[in-house]
Amino acid sequence: MKRLITVSLFLLAGRLQAQDFQSKLSAAFSRLQADSQCRYASLSLTVLDAKTGERVFAASPDMGLATASTLKTITSITAFYVLGADFRYQTQLGYSGEITADGTLNGDVIIKGAGDPTLGSWRYEQTKEAHILALMADALKTAGIKKINGRVIGDDSIFGTQSIPEGWIWQDTGNYYGAGTSGLCWRENQFDIKLRTGAVGNPIGVSYTVPNVPYLTFKSELVNGPSGSGDNAYALLPIGSKVMYLRGSYAIDKDKKSISAALPDAAYDAALRLEDTLKRLGITVSNDPESVATLTAKGVQTPVIGKTLTTIQSPALSKIIYWLNQKSINLYAEQLLKTIAWKQGRKPTTGNGVEEVQKFWQARGIDPNSINVYDGSGLSPGDRVTTNTLARILQSAKKESWFPGFYESLPVYNDIKMKSGSINSVLCYAGYQNHNGRELCFSIMVNNFSGSSRGIKEKMFRVLDVLK
Numbered sequence: 001m002k003r004l005i006t007v008s009l010f011l012l013a014g015r016l017q018a019q020d021f022q023s024k025l026s027a028a029f030s031r032l033q034a035d036s037q038c039r040y041a042s043l044s045l046t047v048l049d050a051k052t053g054e055r056v057f058a059a060s061p062d063m064g065l066a067t068a069s070t071l072k073t074i075t076s077i078t079a080f081y082v083l084g085a086d087f088r089y090q091t092q093l094g095y096s097g098e099i100t101a102d103g104t105l106n107g108d109v110i111i112k113g114a115g116d117p118t119l120g121s122w123r124y125e126q127t128k129e130a131h132i133l134a135l136m137a138d139a140l141k142t143a144g145i146k147k148i149n150g151r152v153i154g155d156d157s158i159f160g161t162q163s164i165p166e167g168w169i170w171q172d173t174g175n176y177y178g179a180g181t182s183g184l185c186w187r188e189n190q191f192d193i194k195l196r197t198g199a200v201g202n203p204i205g206v207s208y209t210v211p212n213v214p215y216l217t218f219k220s221e222l223v224n225g226p227s228g229s230g231d232n233a234y235a236l237l238p239i240g241s242k243v244m245y246l247r248g249s250y251a252i253d254k255d256k257k258s259i260s261a262a263l264p265d266a267a268y269d270a271a272l273r274l275e276d277t278l279k280r281l282g283i284t285v286s287n288d289p290e291s292v293a294t295l296t297a298k299g300v301q302t303p304v305i306g307k308t309l310t311t312i313q314s315p316a317l318s319k320i321i322y323w324l325n326q327k328s329i330n331l332y333a334e335q336l337l338k339t340i341a342w343k344q345g346r347k348p349t350t351g352n353g354v355e356e357v358q359k360f361w362q363a364r365g366i367d368p369n370s371i372n373v374y375d376g377s378g379l380s381p382g383d384r385v386t387t388n389t390l391a392r393i394l395q396s397a398k399k400e401s402w403f404p405g406f407y408e409s410l411p412v413y414n415d416i417k418m419k420s421g422s423i424n425s426v427l428c429y430a431g432y433q434n435h436n437g438r439e440l441c442f443s444i445m446v447n448n449f450s451g452s453s454r455g456i457k458e459k460m461f462r463v464l465d466v467l468k
Contacts, residue, residue, distance in 0.1 A: 018056075021435065021466070025057045028463040032446075033059075037456050042447045046387040047467065050398045050432060050439035061391075064372055064384035065445040068421025069328045070430040071378035071385060074371065076321045076406060077397045078357050079336045082343055085402040089116030089314035089339075091184070093136050094305035095145075103146030108303050109285075111136070111270055112155040113184025115348070116314040117335040120187040120270065123323050124315050129187060132312060133277045139310040140283065151287040152275045153295070153303065154267030158183035158348065159338050161293060165350045167374025167382045174235035174244065176260035178379065181334045181350070184291075186263065186270035187211075188331055193218070193235070194258045195250060200224050204250055211273070216264070218244050225249035235261035267291035318405035325409040325419055330377035337376030350375060366392060378421055387443035390430050394441040407432065414461045415468070418442075425449055427456050433467040440467055 029045055032038060044065055047057040055061075079087075091114055097107015113119070120129045163180025164173050172178035179189035191213055196205035204222035222233055229251040236245040244261065263269050271289035278285060292302045314320065324332035337353035346352040353376060358368035370389040374380040397403050410417045410431050418431025428445040444463065449456045 022057055025463070025466045026059075028466050029057075029059050032459055032463050035459055037449045037451045037459065038446065039450065041449045043445070044387040045442070045444045045463070046391040047440055047442045048391045048395050050395055050441040053392065053395050056440060058388065061388035062370070062386050064370065064386055065428075065447045066381060066423065066426045067373075067378045067383050067385045067390070067445065068423045068426050068428050069330075069378045070390065070419050070421035070428040070443065070445070071373060071376065071383055072325055072328065072333050072421075073410075073419050073430050074357065074385070074390065074393050075333045075336055075340075075376040076325060076409065077393055078360055079317060079321065079340060080397070080400065080402045080406060082340050082356075082360065083317050083336075085316065085318045085405055087317040089114050089118075091116050091119055091312045091314075092305060092308050093139055093310050093312070094308040095143075096303040096306045097150065099144060103144050105145045105148045105150060107148075107306070108150040109140065109145075109148060109152045109274070110155050110303065110305050111153070111184060111267075111274065112305055113158060113182065113267065115159055115181075115183055115185075115335050115339050115342070116312075117185050117188065117329075117332045118314050118320060119185055119312070120273075122187075124319065127315065129273065133274060135310060135312060136274055137277050137281055137283075140278065141281070143307075143309050146283060148278070148283065148285045150285070152271040152278070152285060152289045154184045154186075154269075154271035154289070154291040155302070156183035156267035157292045157296075157302070158342075159335075160347070160349055161296070162349065165334065165375040165380060167380030169381065170236070171234055172379060174237040174262055176262055177330050179262035179266075179331050181331070181338060182266045184267040184270055185331065185335065186266040186273070188329070189263045189266040190260050191263060192258050192260050193246070195222070195233075197224055197250065197252060197257055200226050200252055204246075206246070210258075213263075213269070215268075215272075216242055216244050218246060220246040222246045223249050225251045227251060227253040230254070231256075231259065233259045235259065237262070237264055265291050265293060268294060318402065318409075321406065322409045326411055328420075330379050333377035334375060361389075361393065364396065379423070381423055381426075387445055390443035391441055394430060394432070394443070398439070398441070414464060416464055418464075422453060427453060427460060429460065429464065433464070435467050442467065 044060040046061040092112040118127045121127045176190035192210040194207040196207045206218045232248040268291035338348040341352035342348035344356045362368045370386045372384040421428040430443040
């Protein structure tokens, strides 16, 4: 009898504790809703038990809202399920034609991409530009090639010709974070523009680029902004143009004095860098480098690899996703989205990737209409997902063997392991937190807030503090 009473009291205490927690969370969320920054905003919060999936708290859980970069958690988790934590991309280097007795290749050297977003990236030792170029050059020398009577071609054909998701805005696409997808990525499809700054209000010039991009010219309409105004510079490259426009302002007190822009043709740039490397090694190339995209646009039939010399593997998927979420790399997410479609037997397009993500989660009981998106990164302002769906997907990952890798990929904000997301007047967070030994997962979204991002962030953190 005493044991029964003890158990009953324990259960009652647990229920009272849970009710107190829910009451505090409800009060904190209500304060956020009533805040002047949220007068015209749409807000949603879902908190689930990360082990059982039980709903702990919900406010407007089925309202579709812009996710910003918290959408990357859905792309990451789906990629883990579909591709596996050990999945690696494989880039091939080979040639067409024949090698003569004197070491002349009468044909083309071809770098055939398979969608690897890390090729030439500085984030991993084995992917750095110099290392990759050395591997390629060594493979060509080992094959006995001393002269190339042909071209170096970057084959980016595997991912098709549409590199920019339909939901993205033009203002983003010339900048590093708006770099388009490619079957053959290179240096994360970006380069740096070093600025020549001056007095407030005066024009800003371009000093040089890293690396040098001789195929582009720059027209700067940037002006020097006052101290504290930040980086409000945008790179804009009209389709088919070789002139990149720089517009906006750049604060005089910023130390970096540079902005990062998107490569218009990453496959061409990879071919150009390999050609430069070969020439420095004394291996001459008779014709200019090309990409399959430019050859196709010219109506020229592109060669295929007749002999593969080496295959370059990417880091494992778990390592790719680590940086995807740590640094919120849009390119990585978009490459993975297309890869999901490819591995499901579909043509690797952004649209097919979205459909495959929706189908995958529909088979697990999630309404595909609650994942109404245009991309895999959240850069599109038209993306709409519910906090209930996002939290359920986070919860599903908890039981998987690869979960530690996904969890490690999430940054820490406000002492909480979570992914952030922000675009114009949108701020969101999604992640995990322990509360008195209970493991929770959550998604919170605020759309159309007014005022400063810093202010709304601090107020959202006060809500999330209740989860600690």
